[in-house]
Structure formats: structure tokens, C-alpha cells
Amino acid sequence: MEKVAAPLHTLPLKSVQINDSYWSRYIQLVRDVVVPYQWEALNDRIEGAEPSHAIKNFKIAAGEEEGTFGGMVFQDSDLAKWLEAVGYLLQTEKDEKLEKIADEVIDLIAKAQHKNGYLNTYYTLKEPGKQWTDLCECHELYCAGHMIEAAVAYFDATGKRKILDVAIKLADHINEVFGGEPGKISGYDGHQEIELALVKLYETTGNKTYLRLSQFFLEERGSQPHFYDKEAEKRDGTTHWQNSFMIENKAYSQAHAHVYEQDRAIGHSVRFAYMCTGMAHLAARTGDEEMIKSCKRLWRNVVSRQMYITGGIGSQRHGEAFSFDYDLPNDTVYAETCASIGLIFFAQRMLQLEPNSEYADVMERALYNTVLAGMSQDGKSFFYVNPLEVHPQACEANENYNHVKPVRQSWFGCACCPPNVARLLSSLGQYIYTVQGDTLYTNLYIGSKTDVELNGNNVTLIQESNYPWSGEIKFTVEADQENDFTLALRLPDWCAHADLRLNGKKVLMEEITNGYVHLKRTWSAGDQFQLILAMPVERMKSHPLVRQNAGKVALQRGPLVYCLEEADNGPQLHQISLPANAPLQVQEDENFLNGLVVITGEGERQKAEDWGTGLYQRGTHTATETVPLTFIPYFAWANRKIGEMKVWVDEKGNR
Amino acid sequence: MEKVAAPLHTLPLKSVQINDSYWSRYIQLVRDVVVPYQWEALNDRIEGAEPSHAIKNFKIAAGEEEGTFGGMVFQDSDLAKWLEAVGYLLQTEKDEKLEKIADEVIDLIAKAQHKNGYLNTYYTLKEPGKQWTDLCECHELYCAGHMIEAAVAYFDATGKRKILDVAIKLADHINEVFGGEPGKISGYDGHQEIELALVKLYETTGNKTYLRLSQFFLEERGSQPHFYDKEAEKRDGTTHWQNSFMIENKAYSQAHAHVYEQDRAIGHSVRFAYMCTGMAHLAARTGDEEMIKSCKRLWRNVVSRQMYITGGIGSQRHGEAFSFDYDLPNDTVYAETCASIGLIFFAQRMLQLEPNSEYADVMERALYNTVLAGMSQDGKSFFYVNPLEVHPQACEANENYNHVKPVRQSWFGCACCPPNVARLLSSLGQYIYTVQGDTLYTNLYIGSKTDVELNGNNVTLIQESNYPWSGEIKFTVEADQENDFTLALRLPDWCAHADLRLNGKKVLMEEITNGYVHLKRTWSAGDQFQLILAMPVERMKSHPLVRQNAGKVALQRGPLVYCLEEADNGPQLHQISLPANAPLQVQEDENFLNGLVVITGEGERQKAEDWGTGLYQRGTHTATETVPLTFIPYFAWANRKIGEMKVWVDEKGNR
Known part of the structure; x- marks a missing residue:
């Protein structure tokens, strides 16, 4: 009899507390800057930026303001995505002020919902009576999907049902309108999103209707005669776009x-x-x-x-x-x-x-x-x-x-x-993690404290590291009692050599399956182990069929791809080549941005001054000079003055 | 006192009879295929091709047919360009049938001309009364320019004045409508062409009005407030294009x-x-x-x-x-x-x-x-x-x-x-030639027999060669009497070494000025001289600021740029590099097209089969194999099966 594997699942966001030298700053940035900034944007309060209209549309649809719909046909989704982010932020940290804003916006959303569950400000305001007539172009189910995702996130954070009930009512309405049964619309959205949202709603509610509806949307996609053509015909060919590109290009x-x-x-x-x-x-x-x-x-x-x-x-x-x-x-x-x-x-x-x-x-x-x-x-x-x-x-x-x-x-x-x-x-x-039975898979190396039930017992796993700058990651197990479970650690594709230390002693990696090293043992409180991923600078090459990267090399260190920027290397980056055997040094630069590791080395630069004025010249030799090169992590580009940037660099001496 | 140079001018087309192993075939092709094919196209008789409408538009405008205007706003110019080509063909070879067709079409054009000289079928048929209201977008003067060029060419060929008179009447009308004087339109065309045509008309008629009008159009261009804006305002902003791109983007x-x-x-x-x-x-x-x-x-x-x-x-x-x-x-x-x-x-x-x-x-x-x-x-x-x-x-x-x-x-x-x-x-x-005083400049090396007056006497110069495949060009002077004049021969930019033989004997190149070697002597009938241009394969490089060609080389031999084609070298041309020191052979291929010289050598090709399936890989080495390469002249590409083509090829070992 074949052994059926236990289902794999992620951990609830609440149970994973990130405390990481690299990521915490970003998450704090989302909390302190991005989400508040976006709230201002949704309320049309960013000077010099085009108004979003998102909140205003809901206010008009809710009967709280006068006016007409503004923005794109899918403008509702901006608010939903914001609310979803708020839900996640509230899952990991209490914020009464933010929760109050969200509760108010949820009241507004609920007011904008129709009695039958329908919710979409574009059709409510601009084309009442025409809902569900242009799925191909108008993103109604897409917007619904984002609202459902937001509802699930916010409910998970607060336990408050109001937005979840809005989502359920909306999903139930959609279930009444769409499906293979006679009288229902046998169609799907032009922008996929509802499909994944319905699975989340199923996970939260346990209602299999949503799973079946998701499956319906996915399986109906691509059926002939084509839904886009059928609905366009019913509309007498009218479109919501400047042309019929979306309808024609299935x-x-x-x-x-x-x-x-x-x-x-x-x-x-x-x-x-x-x-x-x-x-x-x-x-x-x-x-x-x-x-x-x-x-x-x-x-x-x-x-x-x-x-x-x-x-x-x-x-x-x-x-x-x-x-x-x-x-x-x-x-x-x-x-x-x-x-x-x-x-x-x-x-x-x-x-x-x-x-x-x-x-x-x-x-x-x-x-x-x-x-x-x-x-x-x-x-x-x-x-x-x-x-x-x-x-x-x-x-x-x-x-x-x-x-x-x-x-x-x-x-x-x-x-x-x-x-x-x-x-x-x-x-x-x-x-960061997935769990299967009594195995905890570590997918990402991010400093964090995580509570998880393994083999019937509560375990706390602490991750500490200076990743992605260093490949040394320390794990500490905290538990009330001894416990048998497996910790599976990803061995990244970029890493050619990894070591493992258990309570300070080097241990052999005995079981490596599907790219994870498995540590199966009886764990005690305070057990510590270290994963040491060798993180040299790697010269990456592209598949020989990628014509754009022929003869070129990109540098990568750990998970980070590097690039040349004009700020460090001057303009005309195309004149630079990196010798195949050039030694490369790794160097910390604490003053650049929030501190990062740069790669330095010597390259060759074509000499322009000897050339003259002609555009083309006969000759076999190209004069070059040796120049110092600095590569910075790709993610950090364009944070200084405007300039050239290049990831794939010509490699000299290899081709 | 500064010496004023004599004016430079070209020779009348009639006086140059091309008889060239390379070009005669092309010119015959224009005579036998291109011009007859285009005549069919202008008459909407090419199956499967969109109708041109050009002749039909003129027939309707001339009152010979019923119907509406078809084609682009500048459709008239297609007929004019065809007629111009016919004029050139008739200058070098009598063709009564072709001349009869042209005379009939000229009658048609003359009938379509308004009494005041105006001539444009678009405005005549589609927007009568609106002529000269959208110069920016509607190409009226552009079409007029092409008609003038055609008229000059046809008059030069046949001496028949009918189309020249149409052109003069048209130009005179334009001169009444346009200019800096009060009551005239102080504007110019959105597509330059009339400017050069008016200079030709001046050369044919000697009427300086046309020279001044050309100068007016050129000098008025770019004046502020801008003509395009002014005429658009007069039209209340209506445009003839799908947007106002042409009006806005000066x-x-x-x-x-x-x-x-x-x-x-x-x-x-x-x-x-x-x-x-x-x-x-x-x-x-x-x-x-x-x-x-x-x-x-x-x-x-x-x-x-x-x-x-x-x-x-x-x-x-x-x-x-x-x-x-x-x-x-x-x-x-x-x-x-x-x-x-x-x-x-x-x-x-x-x-x-x-x-x-x-x-x-x-x-x-x-x-x-x-x-x-x-x-x-x-x-x-x-x-x-x-x-x-x-x-x-x-x-x-x-x-x-x-x-x-x-x-x-x-x-x-x-x-x-x-x-x-x-x-x-x-x-x-x-x-091929320009003349200045008693100096005849040879600009192109094309087999031909040319009659020219130099220093008051008639001279016939015969050029013979196998150019562009060989750099040996033979000139023979035929004259009734001894005559002092200078023959100046271009030394092409692609040629690093040239030799000159006079009546079989090598002579020193004594005077080289502005890229021409000057042979000043008393010429006798039967004098022969040979220019021998060394024509090795040259490796061409681009200016260091051309980022697209960094590290790349293009092959050129004589005036011909070469390329790699899939038909000879297989697909994935980007995998090929040419070693900087690779010997290159020149080889005649009489079976390919009409016979041409190909360049062969050995290159390196990245081996794809060792790679595996991943898109990116760590590693310093790129496996290559030596492969034979064949470069063909660029002009000959895409005459076999569909496939890749590449002029600039990665050079191995230089960068």
C-alpha cells in the first residue's frame, strides 16, 4: 500500500515573529511608511500624484458622497490590497489606530455592498444594471478576489467578522451567478485572482462551495465556443478598452x-x-x-x-x-x-x-x-x-x-x-516554513521566532543570522519537553558547500531529500544547530539558448544578484568586460544605504580616447585599460544619482 | 585674391551608359520587372495585394471615372515616383511602349490639374475647398515635389513639355500661395521634398523663382510662433491622423x-x-x-x-x-x-x-x-x-x-x-561622376561609357571592372584629339592600399586631395589606366560609444558588409564567436544567387548539449567547439529559406 503523505501547509502568520537584521527594517518601512502613504494615496491626498479615487468611489457607492466614479475599472482592488496588508500587519503587531481606520473603511465597504451581495463600485456607479456583462475586460471577479483576500487577512488578525461576512455574502452571490448549471453564467474573469481567493475563503470557512467554485472558474477557462466572444456578442461588440485586444487575444x-x-x-x-x-x-x-x-x-x-x-x-x-x-x-x-x-x-x-x-x-x-x-x-x-x-x-x-x-x-x-x-x-x-506531519521545512532564512506544534507538542524555533550577507544561520529549539520531530533545512541552489553543526559539533548530513537536509532526532530545549552555507562570489552563466546573454557573466553571492552601476564605475558600462580569471573581493560597505556587501575586482575597459571620430574602423585590435570595478546588489540600484546599470557583463577571455 | 572654385555638377544621365557585370542586371530588373510590376500595382491589378488606388484617384479627379479617393493622403506620389523612374529609363534606352503608357498617364495627370495649377487628388476628391489647410499632416507640397521631379526626368528623357508644363503651372501656383509676403501662407510642408524638387526645376527652366521658393520653404521651417500650431488653430484643432503626434512633435x-x-x-x-x-x-x-x-x-x-x-x-x-x-x-x-x-x-x-x-x-x-x-x-x-x-x-x-x-x-x-x-x-x-572645371571626379566604380566635355573637348571615358568583387578597375580614354584635363579617382575609405598603372606602367600617386588621386596630364586617345584597390577582408569595429556593438566585429570586403545567415551556419547564431586571429578565406560561389564572393573561416560555437536544463548555472567555463563559418554579403540575405541573420559577431580573444 502506497503511503499517503500528510498534507503540507504554511504556518499562521501570527505564529511567526520576524526579528531579522535585514528584513525587520523593510517590514517596519511597510508599517511606518508604505501603508500610511498608500492610505493617503487612496484618499487622494498625495500632492502631485494623480488621484486614486478608490475611497471616494466607495463613499459615493455607499451614499455618503455625491459624485462620479473615478480611476480604472479595477480601482476597488487597490483598497482591498491595502486592507489585506493591514490585516497582515495587525496579525503580527497590535495597532489600535490602524485597526480603527480599517474598521471604518470596512463599514464603508459594507455599506457599498448591494443587498444581494454584489460589490463593485465601478458597475454600481457607472454602469448600474450592466454587472457581469464584460468579465473579459472589467475585472469584477478580480476585485472580488482581492476583497476576499483582504477579508480573510483581516479576520485572521482581529477575529472581527464584518468584512469576512461581506466576503462570504459576495462569494455566495458569485456562486449563484456563476457555474455550469442552466441559468448561470458559464464564464470566468479576464484577470485571474478570484480562483486563489476562493481557496483561502474555503480554508477560513471550511465551506467546500468555494473550493468547487474555484475549480469551476479554472476548468471553464479556455472552453469553446469562447466565453469572451459569447459575452461580447451579447454586448453587441461594445468594449471597455480602446480596442478589442483583450477579447481577441485569448x-x-x-x-x-x-x-x-x-x-x-x-x-x-x-x-x-x-x-x-x-x-x-x-x-x-x-x-x-x-x-x-x-x-x-x-x-x-x-x-x-x-x-x-x-x-x-x-x-x-x-x-x-x-x-x-x-x-x-x-x-x-x-x-x-x-x-x-x-x-x-x-x-x-x-x-x-x-x-x-x-x-x-x-x-x-x-x-x-x-x-x-x-x-x-x-x-x-x-x-x-x-x-x-x-x-x-x-x-x-x-x-x-x-x-x-x-x-x-x-x-x-x-x-x-x-x-x-x-x-x-x-x-x-x-x-518561511511549511509543515508536513512532524517535519518542519525551512524555506527561507529569516531571523524569527516561531511557534509550531510538531508531533503533538508545542515547539518554539528561533532563527538568527546575518543573511543574506552571511550564510551562517543559527537555530535554537525551545520546548517544554523532549520531542521527536524532523527539521528540514533548504540547501539553496546557489550554495555548493554546506556544513551543519549540532550543539557546536559538526555533524554529517545524512539525509538530503528534494534539496532539504533532514535532521530527525529527539530534540531537547536549548538544542542549537548551525547551518553554514558557503557564500563565495559565483560567476553565473545563462543557458546557451538565451541569445541576449551570450558571452556574458553575472555575479551572484548567496541569493543576491549583483550589478554594475554608473555611480561606482562611470558611464558607458558596455565598454567594461570582466576577465574570466579576475579575482573578486567581497567588501562590507556600512555607509552605502543601510549597509551592504559589495564585490570589487579589476576589469578591462575599452579605451575610447584613442579612437578618433569615425563611426567604424578597420583593425584587429581593441585598446583596453585595466579599471577597478564595483558591483552592488541588484536590489540596491537606482538609490543614488541617475545613471546606467547592467547585470550581465561581457566576459573577457572565455569566448 | 581667393581663387573661386568652378561649380561642381553631375553629368546628364543620358551621357552615362552603364554596362557593368554587377549593376546592369539590377537596372535591367528595374526595367523588366520592377517598373512593369509597379505599373500593375498602381492600377490595382496585383492579386492579393492591397489596391494602390493611385491611377484610379487620378481618373476620378480627371472626370474619367466615378468613385471616391482611396489610399493614403500622399498616394499621388507613388505615381509620380514611378513616372520619374520611367523618365530615367527612357533617358538611357528608347522604349516606345513604355513611353506611350507614360504619355497617357501624363494626359491623365494634366486633366486632373486644376485651372489655377493646383494638383492633388486627395483634396480634389475628398476635401475640395480645404487645400493648403493642413500642410503639417497632408503632404500636398510633398506630392507636388515628386510630380516636379517626375516632370524634370521625363522632359530630360523625351523633350516633351506636357508634364513639365504641368509642373511649372503647379510650381507657379505654389509660388502664388506660399511666401513671406502679406496674403500668402507663410508655411511649409510636414514632409520635406518640394525643396529639392524646386532646385531641379530651376536647373531645367533657369527660372530663379523656384530657387527662391525653395529657400523660402527651408528658411521658414522652425519659425515661431509655429506654423503647425497656427494652421491647426485655424482648423479648430482637427487632425488627419489618429492623433496630433505630427503637429505636436515638431x-x-x-x-x-x-x-x-x-x-x-x-x-x-x-x-x-x-x-x-x-x-x-x-x-x-x-x-x-x-x-x-x-x-x-x-x-x-x-x-x-x-x-x-x-x-x-x-x-x-x-x-x-x-x-x-x-x-x-x-x-x-x-x-x-x-x-x-x-x-x-x-x-x-x-x-x-x-x-x-x-x-x-x-x-x-x-x-x-x-x-x-x-x-x-x-x-x-x-x-x-x-x-x-x-x-x-x-x-x-x-x-x-x-x-x-x-x-x-x-x-x-x-x-x-x-x-x-x-x-x-x-x-x-x-x-558615378562629378565635374568641376576640367576635372572629372569618379565617385563610384561602375562599368560604363561616359561622354563628357572637358577643357572644351569631347571625351569618352570607359570604365570596366568586376567591382565590387574585385578592386581592379580599368579606364580607357577615347578622344578625337589630345587634351589636358584631370581625372580624379576616389580612394575608398575601406581601402588601405591602392596602385595605379598608366598604359601598363605603375605610376606614383602624386596628388591625393580630399580622398581623390588626381591624374593631371595630356590625354591621348586610347590611353589606359588601371586603379588597383587592395580588397582584403577587413575586420570592422564600431566606435567605443556604440554600446550595441561592444566586443563585436563585422566583416567587410570592398564596399560590401558581410553577415552570417542561418542557411549556411545553422540556427542560434549568437552562440558563434569569431576568434580575433582566425584566418579568413575569400571564395567565389557562382551558384549562389547570381554569383558572389563569400568569406569562410573557422569560428567557435558554444556547446549547448552539455548544459542541461537549468536556465542559469554557476561556473567559470563555457564549452565551445570549432565550427566552419560562411559569411555572405549583407545585400544577399533572406534570399533563401527563412532564418536568423547577424552582421555584428562576438569577437573571441579581443575583449
Whole structure:
């Protein structure tokens, strides 16, 4: 008889208290700056920024104000994402003032909800009576999904049911409207999100209706004749966009085929990541083998063929989309911050399907590089697009690079990224561990104190480290009594050599499974063990089919990808090459930003002054000179003066 | 007293009879295929192609047919460019059938002309009464300019005045409507062309009014308050385009500043080249020193900072435009065929300002590479965009490369390039020589027999060669009597070593001025001399500020730039590097196309099979294998099966 593995799950956010030399500052930034700033933005109180209209829309819909709808058709979701972040913040730290603001906004939301459960200010204000007529373009279920996520987070934090009841009423209404039964709309949203939210609502309520509805939405996607065409026909072809791109291009929203048949990342990268998150989360609860296969197939494609070394996804601006296998342009890249956040969601759900360090490796890569690069060090400005190579003049003077900004922007017309960063960082504790039976898997190395029940007993596990700058992580077990359980520690893909010490003594790593070293023993209070991950500078190469990185090298140390910036290395970074055998030094710089480790070495720079004025010249020799180079962590770029940046650098002497 | 140089001028096309192993085939192709094909296209008789409407528009305007205007606002110019090409063909070879067709079409054009001289089928049919109200967007003067060019060419060919009289009447009407005097429109066209045409009309008629009108249009450009805004205000802001881009972006049509103040190539590349052509042509006739300075300044910028090695110009699709100095992306390039033709026009006019081989070098570069690449070897399909690097899958699956086509197209909705190629090739004889006093400058090496008056006597000069495959060019002088004159031969920029033989004996090159070797002597009938240009394979490098070509090399032999094509070298061309010291062989391939010289050698190719499945890997070594490489002339690419192509190749061992 085959042994059925126990289900995998994350730990409640409340039980993980982060106390980390690297991350605590970020989380505090979200608490002190990002969330308050966003509250001001949602209330249209940021000078110089385009008004959000989000709160105002709810006030008008609730009958508290006069006026007309403003903002994008999915503007409600900005408020929901903010509220979700607040829910996470309140789960880890009491904040009466913030809770009061949230309670008031929840009252407002509840007032804006229709009697039948419907909730969407755009349709309430702008097109009453037309709800559920343009799912393809209008994000009604997307907004509902975000509201459900917010409700679950806020309920988990406070135990207050009001917003949860709003969400339940909304989900029940959706369940009455959508489904395969006659009289119901046999359709789905143009922007996936509701699917993953319904699984969360199921987890909180135990009501399997939501699980089935999630499955319905996922399985209906891509059916023929196509839902987008059918609803467009009913609308006599009217659209809510400047053209019918979204309706015609089914692959843009991954609605070109059934999810069971899709075999590669395609279309809008955020939609793709949210869909996969929903699929994996659902499959983790249902055990649907076909769905699990689809998740693995799509995962394999995106991480093995369409992901930047920074964990960014989406190779083109057009449709904010994937392009094709191994097409990873560094300068015309999209790599939206939200898409990497979606990839982290997807990875976290895959970790609930099976313990495999690969998922956590990708999670770590996206988190420490693209997501952190997405936010400035003061938490006040954000990148939407995360390039791996920037030439500021090109961003201005060549329209091909126009979507790439060399400086972070304070707020966006379509403001999806900042609140997404906020809700991810404020819930970071959920990403550190997964539990399966009496095994605790450590996925991320983040200083924290965690309460978990293992083998029927309460255990407290303390993690301490100077990660990501150092690979030495110390764990301390606190428990009332001796207890048999297994601690499984991820051995990161970037690490070639790891050591383990138990209570000061080096121990052999006896069992390494799926990228985790397993420590199975009877643990006593005060047991300490150390994981020592060798963290030299690594020269990374790209797959030979990635044409943009041919002959190039990127530096990585631990989880951090590094880059050259003009501030350290002068302009014309393309003139620099790094000899294949150049020794590289690691150096702490406490004065740069909040202290970070830079990599220094000697490179070659093409000499420009000998050239003359001609554009092309005959000749076999290119004159170069030796120059000192400084590489900084990618996440830290664009925090000084505007300038060039480059991750992939020509390697001299290798090709 | 300063010596005033004699004026420089080209030779009449009639006096230059091309008989060349390389070019005669192309010119015959224009005669036999391109011009007849275009005639069918203008008459909407090409199956599967969008109708041109050009002839039909004229028939309706002439009252011969019923119907409405079709095609672009500048559709008339397609017919004019065709007629101009016909004029050139008839100048070099009698063709009664073609002349009859042209005479009929001229009758049609004359019937479509208004009594007051106005001629434009768009405004005649679609917006009667609204003529001259949207110069910025509607190309009325542009179309007039092309009609004038056609008229001059056809008159020169046949001596028939009908179309010349149409052109004079049109130009006189324009002179009544436009100018600085009160009551006239103080404006200019959004697409430069009339300026250069009016100088041609002056040369044919001797009427200085046209010279002054050309000068007015050029000098008025960029005046403030801005003409585009003023006429838009008069139209109450209505536009003829989907947006007001052309009106707002003054630099798009080089109307952002006075021509005397402009210092770099900017905006739409064809407009820029036509403007500069007009400026230089006008300055050659007026001697305006300020205008000459402006021409030289703009020439310097475009050829030293914004020109591809293929002679292509225009670095971005957006606005079919220049971007900024040293920004020359090979794969997202524009490099429109018409823009390189415009650059050749500009160069030819600069050669009428001063004898300087640099102008001819650029003319040759653009002609032998971009222009010839623009047309398929059968003369039936054309490139609009001329990339220096192509990955066919990217053209389909990544919208950034969508404007780049890996195969030539049969006709274009905006069909400017094919007729432009036709009129250039059919008038190629005009580009070979310039004359100044008793000096004959040879700018291009093209087999031909030329009659020219030098020092008061008739001379016939015969050029024979196997250029561009061989650098040996033989000249024979035929004359009735002994005669003192100077033959000046261009020493091309690509040539490091040249020899000269006079009647079989090697002679020293005593006088080399501005890139021409001068042979001043008393010439006798039957005198022969040979120019022997060493033509090894050259490794070309780009200026250190061109970031796209850092570490890369391009091969050039004689005037021809070479490229790697998938058909010879397999896919994944980015995996190939060329060692800095690799010996390169030259090899004739008589079976490929119409016979050409290929370059072969050994390169290194990154081994893909050892890699595995991961997208990124740690490691210092990249495994390569030695592979044979074949480079073909750039102009010959995309004449076999669809595949990758690459001009700039990574150079191994140099950086």
C-alpha cells in the first residue's frame, strides 16, 4: 500500500515573529511608511500624484458622497490590497489606530455592498444594471478576489467578522451567478485572482462551495465556443478598452486553452502567475493529479525558460507579457514587480504540493532581487518595470525603452505594484516554513521566532543570522519537553558547500531529500544547530539558448544578484568586460544605504580616447585599460544619482 | 585674391551608359520587372495585394471615372515616383511602349490639374475647398515635389513639355500661395521634398523663382510662433491622423528649429534626408555659406554618430526616426530603405558642394548594402526595415521586433520603398561622376561609357571592372584629339592600399586631395589606366560609444558588409564567436544567387548539449567547439529559406 503523505501547509502568520537584521527594517518601512502613504494615496491626498479615487468611489457607492466614479475599472482592488496588508500587519503587531481606520473603511465597504451581495463600485456607479456583462475586460471577479483576500487577512488578525461576512455574502452571490448549471453564467474573469481567493475563503470557512467554485472558474477557462466572444456578442461588440485586444487575444489572459492543456507561460505575466497560484492552491486542497501535473508543467516552463536571473518574468512591454522560450532581453524587458510577487505566490503554493527546494529557490530569487528592487530604500517610490540593463538616455530618446524608467516613480496611474509589495512584505512570515506531519521545512532564512506544534507538542524555533550577507544561520529549539520531530533545512541552489553543526559539533548530513537536509532526532530545549552555507562570489552563466546573454557573466553571492552601476564605475558600462580569471573581493560597505556587501575586482575597459571620430574602423585590435570595478546588489540600484546599470557583463577571455 | 572654385555638377544621365557585370542586371530588373510590376500595382491589378488606388484617384479627379479617393493622403506620389523612374529609363534606352503608357498617364495627370495649377487628388476628391489647410499632416507640397521631379526626368528623357508644363503651372501656383509676403501662407510642408524638387526645376527652366521658393520653404521651417500650431488653430484643432503626434512633435519633421540652428539628425529619417538634400542642392546653386555650414554639420552628425555600418539610418520604429548619438540597436533597428536612398541623395548633393571622397564613401556604403538588401534578387519583393540582426521567432513572438520582417514583402500599404529603389537604380548613372572645371571626379566604380566635355573637348571615358568583387578597375580614354584635363579617382575609405598603372606602367600617386588621386596630364586617345584597390577582408569595429556593438566585429570586403545567415551556419547564431586571429578565406560561389564572393573561416560555437536544463548555472567555463563559418554579403540575405541573420559577431580573444 502506497503511503499517503500528510498534507503540507504554511504556518499562521501570527505564529511567526520576524526579528531579522535585514528584513525587520523593510517590514517596519511597510508599517511606518508604505501603508500610511498608500492610505493617503487612496484618499487622494498625495500632492502631485494623480488621484486614486478608490475611497471616494466607495463613499459615493455607499451614499455618503455625491459624485462620479473615478480611476480604472479595477480601482476597488487597490483598497482591498491595502486592507489585506493591514490585516497582515495587525496579525503580527497590535495597532489600535490602524485597526480603527480599517474598521471604518470596512463599514464603508459594507455599506457599498448591494443587498444581494454584489460589490463593485465601478458597475454600481457607472454602469448600474450592466454587472457581469464584460468579465473579459472589467475585472469584477478580480476585485472580488482581492476583497476576499483582504477579508480573510483581516479576520485572521482581529477575529472581527464584518468584512469576512461581506466576503462570504459576495462569494455566495458569485456562486449563484456563476457555474455550469442552466441559468448561470458559464464564464470566468479576464484577470485571474478570484480562483486563489476562493481557496483561502474555503480554508477560513471550511465551506467546500468555494473550493468547487474555484475549480469551476479554472476548468471553464479556455472552453469553446469562447466565453469572451459569447459575452461580447451579447454586448453587441461594445468594449471597455480602446480596442478589442483583450477579447481577441485569448492567450493574453491564458484563456486560449484549458488549464489542463496549457504547457507554457504565455500572455500577461501577472495573470499567468495568479492563475498558477490558484491552480496550485486548489490542487493542494483537492489532490487533483491532473491539476498538479499542469502546475508542474507550467512551473517548469516559466522557471527554466522564461525567468530572468533576478526572478523577473515577462520579456516584453506589449501586453506586459511573456514572449517565447529563452527570449530574455535585458534592456527592453518588462519584469513587472507584481509578476515576481505572483511568482512568489505560485512558489509558495507549490511548496504546499510537495517539499522541493526548487520552489523556495525561485521564491528567494524573486524576493531578494526583483521585489526588493521594486521599492526604494525609503519605501516611497517604486519600479513597475525592473530592467537588467539601463541606459538613461535611451529611456528618453528611443521609444523602445520608454517603459523602462531609470528612477523609481512615486505612484502609478495603474497602482498595482506598491500595494502588492506591501501585502507581500507584511505577510513574509508565511513564506518561511511549511509543515508536513512532524517535519518542519525551512524555506527561507529569516531571523524569527516561531511557534509550531510538531508531533503533538508545542515547539518554539528561533532563527538568527546575518543573511543574506552571511550564510551562517543559527537555530535554537525551545520546548517544554523532549520531542521527536524532523527539521528540514533548504540547501539553496546557489550554495555548493554546506556544513551543519549540532550543539557546536559538526555533524554529517545524512539525509538530503528534494534539496532539504533532514535532521530527525529527539530534540531537547536549548538544542542549537548551525547551518553554514558557503557564500563565495559565483560567476553565473545563462543557458546557451538565451541569445541576449551570450558571452556574458553575472555575479551572484548567496541569493543576491549583483550589478554594475554608473555611480561606482562611470558611464558607458558596455565598454567594461570582466576577465574570466579576475579575482573578486567581497567588501562590507556600512555607509552605502543601510549597509551592504559589495564585490570589487579589476576589469578591462575599452579605451575610447584613442579612437578618433569615425563611426567604424578597420583593425584587429581593441585598446583596453585595466579599471577597478564595483558591483552592488541588484536590489540596491537606482538609490543614488541617475545613471546606467547592467547585470550581465561581457566576459573577457572565455569566448 | 581667393581663387573661386568652378561649380561642381553631375553629368546628364543620358551621357552615362552603364554596362557593368554587377549593376546592369539590377537596372535591367528595374526595367523588366520592377517598373512593369509597379505599373500593375498602381492600377490595382496585383492579386492579393492591397489596391494602390493611385491611377484610379487620378481618373476620378480627371472626370474619367466615378468613385471616391482611396489610399493614403500622399498616394499621388507613388505615381509620380514611378513616372520619374520611367523618365530615367527612357533617358538611357528608347522604349516606345513604355513611353506611350507614360504619355497617357501624363494626359491623365494634366486633366486632373486644376485651372489655377493646383494638383492633388486627395483634396480634389475628398476635401475640395480645404487645400493648403493642413500642410503639417497632408503632404500636398510633398506630392507636388515628386510630380516636379517626375516632370524634370521625363522632359530630360523625351523633350516633351506636357508634364513639365504641368509642373511649372503647379510650381507657379505654389509660388502664388506660399511666401513671406502679406496674403500668402507663410508655411511649409510636414514632409520635406518640394525643396529639392524646386532646385531641379530651376536647373531645367533657369527660372530663379523656384530657387527662391525653395529657400523660402527651408528658411521658414522652425519659425515661431509655429506654423503647425497656427494652421491647426485655424482648423479648430482637427487632425488627419489618429492623433496630433505630427503637429505636436515638431522635431519629427525637423521643424523644431531653423535649419541654420539644427545640429543633429533627429526625427523621421526620410524627412531629414530629403530636407538635407534640398539644403545642399540649394546651397550648391546659391553658394549660401551658412546653409553650407548647416549641411556639413548635419552630415557630420548623421554619418559619424547615427549611421549603421550598412549605411542604414533611423534607429527606432517609433516615428521611423533617429534616436540619439551612438544608439544603433541591430535588432530593433528601423533603417528604412527610403532613408538610405535619401542619404544617397544627400551625399550626391554634398559632392556638388565640394569634392570629398567621404560623401561618395557613404553613398557607396548605403547603395551596396541597405538599398540592395531592400530588394529581393528577383525584383519582386522589398524590405522596408533593414535589420542587422534577425531572429525570426522574435519577430513573431516579441512585439519589440514586430516591425522587422525576416522575409521581403511583396508590396506595402504605404508603398514608398519599391518606387524609390526603382528611381534610384534607373538613374544610377548620375551618381558615378562629378565635374568641376576640367576635372572629372569618379565617385563610384561602375562599368560604363561616359561622354563628357572637358577643357572644351569631347571625351569618352570607359570604365570596366568586376567591382565590387574585385578592386581592379580599368579606364580607357577615347578622344578625337589630345587634351589636358584631370581625372580624379576616389580612394575608398575601406581601402588601405591602392596602385595605379598608366598604359601598363605603375605610376606614383602624386596628388591625393580630399580622398581623390588626381591624374593631371595630356590625354591621348586610347590611353589606359588601371586603379588597383587592395580588397582584403577587413575586420570592422564600431566606435567605443556604440554600446550595441561592444566586443563585436563585422566583416567587410570592398564596399560590401558581410553577415552570417542561418542557411549556411545553422540556427542560434549568437552562440558563434569569431576568434580575433582566425584566418579568413575569400571564395567565389557562382551558384549562389547570381554569383558572389563569400568569406569562410573557422569560428567557435558554444556547446549547448552539455548544459542541461537549468536556465542559469554557476561556473567559470563555457564549452565551445570549432565550427566552419560562411559569411555572405549583407545585400544577399533572406534570399533563401527563412532564418536568423547577424552582421555584428562576438569577437573571441579581443575583449
